[in-house]
Every structure is written in C-alpha cells, then in structure tokens.
Amino acid sequence: MLNAIDxxxxxxxxxxxxxxxxxxxxxxxxxxxxRNTTANIDIITxxxxxxxxVIIKPGTKGESVHIPVIVSQEGLKDIVYNTFxxxxxxxxxxxxxxxxxxSSGESEQHxxxxxxxxxxxxxxxxxxxxxxxxxGTGERILNPKTVIEVEENGLVELEMIQIKGVxxxxxxxxxxxxxxxxxxxxxRLFTNSDQSAESNINVKLxxxxxxxxxxxxxxxxxxxxxxxxxNLIGHSKCRGHIQCDSIIMDNAQVSSVPEIDALDxxxxxxxxxxxxKIASEQLTKLMTLGLTEIEAEDIILQxxxx
Amino acid sequence: MLNAIDxxxxxxxxxxxxxxxxxxxxxxxxxxxxRNTTANIDIITxxxxxxxxVIIKPGTKGESVHIPVIVSQEGLKDIVYNTFxxxxxxxxxxxxxxxxxxSSGESEQHxxxxxxxxxxxxxxxxxxxxxxxxxGTGERILNPKTVIEVEENGLVELEMIQIKGVxxxxxxxxxxxxxxxxxxxxxRLFTNSDQSAESNINVKLxxxxxxxxxxxxxxxxxxxxxxxxxNLIGHSKCRGHIQCDSIIMDNAQVSSVPEIDALDxxxxxxxxxxxxKIASEQLTKLMTLGLTEIEAEDIILQxxxx
Numbered sequence: 382m383l384n385a386i387d388x389x390x391x392x393x394x395x396x397x398x399x400x401x402x403x404x405x406x407x408x409x410x411x412x413x414x415x416r417n418t419t420a421n422i423d424i425i426t427x428x429x430x431x432x433x434x435v436i437i438k439p440g441t442k443g444e445s446v447h448i449p450v451i452v453s454q455e456g457l458k459d460i461v462y463n464t465f466x467x468x469x470x471x472x473x474x475x476x477x478x479x480x481x482x483x484s485s486g487e488s489e490q491h492x493x494x495x496x497x498x499x500x501x502x503x504x505x506x507x508x509x510x511x512x513x514x515x516x517g518t519g520e521r522i523l524n525p526k527t528v529i530e531v532e533e534n535g536l537v538e539l540e541m542i543q544i545k546g547v548x549x550x551x552x553x554x555x556x557x558x559x560x561x562x563x564x565x566x567x568x569r570l571f572t573n574s575d576q577s578a579e580s581n582i583n584v585k586l587x588x589x590x591x592x593x594x595x596x597x598x599x600x601x602x603x604x605x606x607x608x609x610x611x612n613l614i615g616h617s618k619c620r621g622h623i624q625c626d627s628i629i630m631d632n633a634q635v636s637s638v639p640e641i642d643a644l645d646x647x648x649x650x651x652x653x654x655x656x657x658k659i660a661s662e663q664l665t666k667l668m669t670l671g672l673t674e675i676e677a678e679d680i681i682l683q684x685x686x687x
Numbered sequence: 688m689l690n691a692i693d694x695x696x697x698x699x700x701x702x703x704x705x706x707x708x709x710x711x712x713x714x715x716x717x718x719x720x721x722r723n724t725t726a727n728i729d730i731i732t733x734x735x736x737x738x739x740x741v742i743i744k745p746g747t748k749g750e751s752v753h754i755p756v757i758v759s760q761e762g763l764k765d766i767v768y769n770t771f772x773x774x775x776x777x778x779x780x781x782x783x784x785x786x787x788x789x790s791s792g793e794s795e796q797h798x799x800x801x802x803x804x805x806x807x808x809x810x811x812x813x814x815x816x817x818x819x820x821x822x823g824t825g826e827r828i829l830n831p832k833t834v835i836e837v838e839e840n841g842l843v844e845l846e847m848i849q850i851k852g853v854x855x856x857x858x859x860x861x862x863x864x865x866x867x868x869x870x871x872x873x874x875r876l877f878t879n880s881d882q883s884a885e886s887n888i889n890v891k892l893x894x895x896x897x898x899x900x901x902x903x904x905x906x907x908x909x910x911x912x913x914x915x916x917x918n919l920i921g922h923s924k925c926r927g928h929i930q931c932d933s934i935i936m937d938n939a940q941v942s943s944v945p946e947i948d949a950l951d952x953x954x955x956x957x958x959x960x961x962x963x964k965i966a967s968e969q970l971t972k973l974m975t976l977g978l979t980e981i982e983a984e985d986i987i988l989q990x991x992x993x
Contacts, residue, residue, distance in 0.1 A: 615962075629952045636949070641960055642942040646935045649963035654947055656921075657955035 383407075387451050390480030393544060394510040395449045401476075405447040406433055408461065410454040422446055422473075432462035432494075435475075439468035439500070446475045450493065455485035455519070460492045469500040469532075478510035481521040481547070488548075490522035497529040499537055499562075506538040513546030520548040527554045531562040533588065542569045543578065552580040558619075560588030568597040569686050572605035572633070581610040586619035586648065595623045600682050601633035612640040615648025625654040628685060630678075689713075693757050696786030699850060700816040701755045707782075711753040712739055714767065716760040728752055728779075738768035738800075741781075745774035745806070752781045756799065761791035761825070766798045775806040775838075784816035787827040787853070794854075796828035803835040805843055805868075812844040819852030826854040833860045837868035839894065848875045849884065858886040864925075866894030874903040875992050878911035878939070887916040892925035892954065899927045906988050907939035918946040921954025931960040934991060936984075 383391070387409065391397040404422035407415040411431070418424050421441040425434045435446055452459055467473060483489045499505050513521035523543075531537050543550060556564055564584060572578050584593045593613060601607045613621035627635045641650040659681050667677035689697070693715065697703040710728035713721040717737070724730050727747040731740045741752055758765055773779060789795045805811050813835075819827035829849075837843050849856060862870055870890060878884050890899045899919060907913045919927035933941045947956040965987050973983035 627949075629949050629954070631952055633952060634948070634950050636946065637958065638944070638946040639958075639960075640942065640944040641962055642940070643933075643935050643962040644940050646937055646939055646964055648935070650961070651963075652943065652945075652958070652960045654945075654958045655956070656947055656949040657957075658952055 386482050390451050393512040394478030394480045395476050401447040403445045409451040411459045430462050434464045436466045437468050437471050441471040448477050450479040452489050452491050453482040456487040458490045462494045465497045467499045467503045467505045470502045472504040474506045476508045480512040483515040483517040483519045483521050485517040485519045488520040492524040494526045499531045499535045501532045502534040504536045508540045511543040511547050522549045523547050524551045529556045531558050533560040535562045537564050539566045548576050550578045554582045556584045558586050558591035561590045564593040566595040570599040573602040576605040578607045583612045586615045589618050592620040597625045599627045601635050602630045604632045606634045608636045610638050613650050614642045617645050618647035621650045623652045627656045692788050696757050699818040700784030700786045701782050707753040709751045715757040717765045736768050740770045742772045743774050743777050747777040754783050756785040758795050758797050759788040762793040764796045768800045771803045773805045773809045773811045776808045778810040780812045782814045786818045789821040789825045789827050790823040791825045794826035798830040800832045805837045805841045807838045808840040810842045814846045817849040817853050828855045829853050830857045835862045837864050839866040841868045843870050845872045854882050856884045860888045862890045864892050864897035867896045870899040872901040876905040879908040882911040885914045889918045892921045895924050897925045901929045903931045905933045907941050908936045910938045912940045914942045916944050919956050920948045923951050924953035927956045929958045933962045
C-alpha cells in the first residue's frame, strides 16, 4: 500500500519508517488507506464530509495519534475535516502533517481543517509538518486551518513546521483559552524560489489567568514572500507573548502585521518582531573556521530553524 | 489680544509666558492674531486655503519658529494647512501645539495639516503639544496630520505629546526618508475619562542607509481607549525600530497593530510592543517609602511619560 515515495514522505512529515505505533490514520490521495485504534483512542470516519473524528477517552495518558496525509495524484485538490475530542485529564501527542509529491504540471493541493476540543486539565501536543517534493512544474499547495478550544487548566503545545517544497500556503490558527489554560506555539517556516506563505494566528485569552506564548521563526530566500498576522486579544487577566523573527535573503520580502489588544487592564501582552539578514559577524566567524560562505549560511539557518 | 486663558494655554503647549522670541505665528479661533518673521525665516499667509507657508532659508542655524494655536470659541471647527520649507543645511526648532479651552456644551475642534519639506542635510526638531481644558461638556477634538519628506542626509526629530484634556484625537503621521536620512520620533499620549485616541505613524524608508526610531509611550486610564498603528516599510538597505509601551488602568483598553515590511533583504526592522499595568513591585516599593497608592501611581506614571 505504501510505495517508496510514500515512505520518504512519511519519514519527512512524521519521522515514520513504517506504520506508527498506537492509534493512526493514514490518508493518501483523498482516501483513508490504513487505520489503527486503541482501547482509549477511537477513530471514526465522518458521515457528512471527508475526514475523521478522533475521540480520546478522559484520562488517557502517554498515547499518540498519527494522522499523516500523502498527496501524489496529479491535479488532486483534497479537503479534509478532522475533529479531535481530547478527553478531560488526558495527556497525548497528535502528529499530523502532509507531504505532497508532485511530478506533474498540474497543481496538487491539500486543505486540512482541524478542530480540537481540549477538555479540562488535558495536555495535548500537536505536531504538524508540511513538506513538498517532486520535479513537476505544478504547484504544491497546503492550506491548514487549525481551530482549538482549550478548557480550564488545559495545556496545548503546537509545533507547526513547514520544512520545504511548499509553493503556496495560507495557515490559519485560531485558539480560545479558558480559565488558566495555556498555549505554547512554535512555528518554523522556510520558503525559497518564488514560494509564498501566509501565517495567521489568532489567540483569544478569554479566561482568567490564561496564557499564550507564540514563537515564530522563518527564513525567506530567493524571490519568496512571507506575511505574518499574529494576534493576541486579552479579554481578562491574562498574559501573552509573541516573538516573531525572520531572516530575509536575496530578493525575498517579509511582512509582519501583529495585533495585541488589551481589553482588560489586567491583560499583559507583549509583541516582538524582527526582520533582518544573517549577522555578518556570524558569517565571518564561521568562515574563519574554514567554511565557505554558503556552508556558513546553511549552518546558521539550520540552527535558527532548529 | 492674549487674555488670561490664552496665556495658560500658551504656557501648556509651548512653554511660553509671553510672545516667543524668533519667528512666530499665533492663531486663535481660526485667525492669525500675531506674527513675527526674521531675516532667515519668512511666514506667508496662504491664498488658496487657511494656513501659512513657513520658509526657512538654506543654512539657517539655531533659530526657532513657534506656531501655537488657541481654540476657545464655542462650536468652532478650525482647519488649517501649514507648509514648511526647511532649507538645505539649516538647523531649526519648530514648536507647534494646540490648546482647546471649552466651557461650552458644544464641541470644539482643530485639525492641523502640516507638511514639511526638509531639504538636504537639514536638521529639524518639531515639537507638538496638545492640551485641552475647560469645564464645558462639549468635546475637545484635535486631529493633527503631519506629512514629512526628508531629503538626503536630513535629520528630523519629532516630539508629539498629548498632555491631557483631549477627548478625541486621530493622529496621522507620514514620513518619507531618502538616502541616509534619519527620523527619531518620541510620542507621549495620555487619556482618561471616556477619551479616545488613535495614532497612526507610517514611515517609508526609501533611501539607502535611511533609519527610523519610533518610541511611543502611553497611559490609558478610566474608560478611555487607545489604538496604535505604527508601520515601517523598508524599501532599501535601512534600519528601523519601533518601541511601543502602554500602561493600562481601570477599564481602559489599548490596541497595538503595528506593521513591519521588509521589501529589501538589507532592510533591518524591529518592532516591540508591550501593554500592561504598573508593576506591583514598583508600587509596593514606593508605598513602603510612605506614599499612598495614588501618590505612588502618579509618580510612576509621570516618570513613564517623561
């Protein structure tokens, strides 16, 4: 069922060499091709639209769900709606991610709409990796929409990584945090050639003592374009911090348009953004150690996106 | 010509006890009431619309221009268009500012549109203070629009201060910086009661080696609202830094919506914004020295807005 290309993609987006342990659902070219459930994690195909419901029982700890998506069919425009019920007090890792292999002249696209209900006191780590490859001239397009509601005392960690090879992306992430709920977002974005990427993160700090930390790092090379809208809205006593750093090279363009709104005088919100090129001292230092300029650049960029 | 109220206003907005030294033009309730020119600085009434042209000869150094505006007439809506030609290599201080005294039930408004051409190598310091007073229920409204073009090697320092008593303000500031031109903006904004303030600063870094530094500090008390749009657009090799700090108290609301756009890979742009209340340690420290909470708050706020 999994051919050589699929295996490369699975390794890139989910660090998987074979089928994963625990619960999983592998989607290829618009269809589920392989699934496993566990005693605590059920996966049910949606009846009204493409996608799955993932139901994690309250108190489930130390389990994982893998839901990789492979797109390799010429001209495919795949849309999927996945819903996650992360039960009260559970502690789970969910690994999503999509890899597109395009060797055709037509575009291939995957739009993943993910909705998460993280119940009281639950801890969810959600990892999403996006990757494109293939020598076709057709575009590789990935538009994830991630909607998360975090109940009291919940903790959500998001790792959202676009490794390489994605020609166009619009990433929408909307999070609502209730009382004492916490959010930690790590975003990594790389574009080159004439790729474009837009990332929109909206966090509503609704509950008392909720907190959010968003750290975004990106590298834009060649003629690529990136735009970031990172918004924190403090509706009550809360703390929020956004840090958005971009390295810009060649003819690339980067825009950062954040918004912080304190609607309560006990809201503490901080935003920091910096756009600039690699510090020349860093380059010089590595080059005096014997590296070429390109090698030195590569090391600095890899380190920055780690 | 200047009554007791006028003198209080002049002192608040321009630190003037009597008529100023150097060139000046005093406008009261929509009319110029007093003017002085010097050998190097001419002031000419516009023919096509209300306002003046201020022409500063190339090489003029160490001179100042005062152009205070007094509004104290019930229901007045005053609009004025002033144009400044700041000659090549000159070094001048321009003190504007508007004070509104409203003891009526109707609103009083002053919209000052200021356009500056700062020629090659010129240094202009522009100070603008806004102030409202009077026990009337009518609103005191000030909408300044400031448009500045800075030629090669020019330096512009802006000090824009809204002291108190302004019920509504929309402040628009647009600056274009050419080669090696520098901009330093200091903004101070205070609102209380149900006042609202919007400040929009757009800086285009067009020329090689241009640089901009914008430091904005504000305090929002009671039910007041503030919104900031601070934008830096880097079109070439340039450096820009925005720092926007707000103290929020009571039921006030503050939004910060900056934008940094690097359209050139040699543009280095940084934005920092923080919204929060007074640090409780600071309050505690001053209160252990014998101050009441209100006295301690006042000292911290004054210090912050200095």
